Amino acid sequence: MKILVRNLERSIDEQELKELFAPYGEVESCTIVLDQTTGKSKGFGFVEMPHGREAVKAIKGLNTLKVKGLGIRVKAAEEK
Numbered sequence: 199m200k201i202l203v204r205n206l207e208r209s210i211d212e213q214e215l216k217e218l219f220a221p222y223g224e225v226e227s228c229t230i231v232l233d234q235t236t237g238k239s240k241g242f243g244f245v246e247m248p249h250g251r252e253a254v255k256a257i258k259g260l261n262t263l264k265v266k267g268l269g270i271r272v273k274a275a276e277e278k
Contacts, residue, residue, distance in 0.1 A: 199253035201247065202244060203242060203270055203271070208238060208241055215245060218265065219245050224247060226248050227245070227246040229244045230243040257272050
């Protein structure tokens with residue numbers, strides 16, 4: 199399941215994002231979306247978890263959690 203994570207503090211990297219989700223289950227991949235011009239974080243990213251049940255637990259457990267002072271927003275990513 200692909201998960202959208204918003205309102206990330208801009209210094210958070212992909213490894214830190216993975217560590218947030220790892221207690222909930224297997225993390226297949228993490229991607230922080232970067233500004234093409236500056237190369238800096240745009241404050242959101244995506245996490246892929248292969249097992250739906252684990253992904254749902256992660257969404258419920260992490261949504262609104264304060265990380266580096268900001269309440270992150272976590273939800274299932276919408277398919278394009």
